[in-house]
Amino acid sequence: MIDFDKVQPRTGTNSVKWDAIQEMYHREGLLPLWVADMDFLAPEAVTNALQDAVAKGIYGYSIFPDSLYSAIIDWQQTRHGFSLEKEAILFNSGVVPSLALALQSYTAENDAILIHDPVYHPFADVIKRNNRRLVRAPLLEKAGHFEMDFAAMEQAIVENNIKLFILCNPHNPGGRVWTKEELTTIGLLCQKHHVFVVSDEIHQDIVFAPHRFTSFQTVDPSFTAFSIVLTSATKTFNLAGIKNSMVFIKDPALRKRFVAAQERNVQGEINTFGTVATEAAYREGAPWLEALLPYLSDNAAFIQSFLQTHMPNVRVQMPEGTYLMWLDFSAYGLSDQQLQRILINEAHVVLNQGTIFGPHGSQHMRLNFACSRSILEKVLHQIAEAFETIDRKK
Structure with a gap:
């Protein structure tokens, strides 16, 4: 069974999620929790089936x-x-x-x-x-x-x-x-x-x-x-x-x-x-999925707990499904452009801007938590540190 905690290297694999961001934002070291794919290996049964198909030649x-x-x-x-x-x-x-x-x-x-x-x-x-x-x-x-x-x-x-x-x-x-x-x-x-x-x-x-x-x-x-x-x-x-x-x-x-x-x-x-x-x-693939779901659920709970402790001004909708979380930053009173600049330039994190999902997405961000816990923790700490100065002024 896959170890979901293990970080799977994806840079240099032509990954939209990991490799496109440097060209988009002209910065190195950005952590991407945006595009809706997972940073986990697919089920071994799928890999084996594909390898068998390739071997036929x-x-x-x-x-x-x-x-x-x-x-x-x-x-x-x-x-x-x-x-x-x-x-x-x-x-x-x-x-x-x-x-x-x-x-x-x-x-x-x-x-x-x-x-x-x-x-x-x-x-x-x-x-x-x-x-x-x-x-x-x-x-x-x-x-x-x-x-x-x-x-x-x-x-x-x-x-x-x-x-x-x-x-x-x-x-x-x-x-x-x-x-x-x-x-x-x-x-x-x-x-x-x-x-x-x-x-x-x-x-x-x-x-x-x-x-x-x-x-x-x-x-x-x-x-x-x-x-x-x-x-x-x-x-x-x-x-x-x-x-x-x-x-x-x-x-x-x-x-x-x-x-x-x-x-x-x-x-x-x-x-x-x-x-x-x-x-x-x-x-x-069912056993793989049954192992994945509690890992994702725990990641979601970790985000909620972290934000309640370190960034209580961010409102969270706890997902009932998907590996996506909708974050409300409106309490900071930032424009969408300001919010994006802070996340990219100071937190060094790429999330999906809420405005792409419609006008009601203003001052929101979508976070993809289908990643290892260590990356998720790093992302959240970087966001919290970037907003620490703003929180002190409130």
Whole structure:
């Protein structure tokens, strides 16, 4: 079993997370807790499966084997109670490319698309690039976590004639794992106003007890008539580079429209190593995941405790899922530019700026805690030291 405490060197590996920051910020020695991949080795079973594939020496065109479909079906049923048939599973290179295909499949140019604020930033980018109209509905922060403002959502749907809503579950950057009751309300609201739902569920396996993940399509059988699910093994098992994701579409008519969009865009063929890694992860990766989850949960608790002791002016939303934490620096009264400068130039730490997730992300930062505890401690101490002078003035 992997030692998650062991620091895995990633500089010089063409890592976006580790190697791009020097060019971006023109500084050496920055510690990156930003891009949403993990600093842990993937499951050994995945590495072995990839090595076996490489050893064959021929890398020609490949098909999707039945064993891959059964691995996905078994995983979804066992982990999430989500029953799937083989024909309901499509493949694509990633969740974001699949989102673009969904917009092209189920909406027209200039249609209004609804997302939350804050939420995973590529949602807005894909909407704009596909010439759709972006509409944001704010999330409410209550009792230390985000809640959906259903009244505001319905108002936005009606006033803007919303055609499609993109759901992020579990939520990035807030770490909320939406409950069945919340998903039911969303589904009934969208059903009432004929709004199509695309549910991004890529973080579905990274959920901390006692919280439980619920897929949108398991809430009510009728929801499958106006929704699709996007997911992947990549976030769960730290495999982002394999470029393989799944699209679950139970309704045959909806599936036909998505496949047509794949064909128009010449998408749907997946890298052979992506299929190999996905099958191995779902077949043999469960023990690795069961060891990972408590480590991540302990990291989150460590951050909360550290900030309460050393930086009480930073408000923390404890994540129910994902390995991402939403930090509120608004008590310092800094502009977003000032906040970023302090973190980069004085703390020597790279986090994600909250503003990329939407206007409500101002004065916030997203921290990725999927790293060894020693790096996490170093990052937090550097941030605390950088803000010590500001804290003294308060």
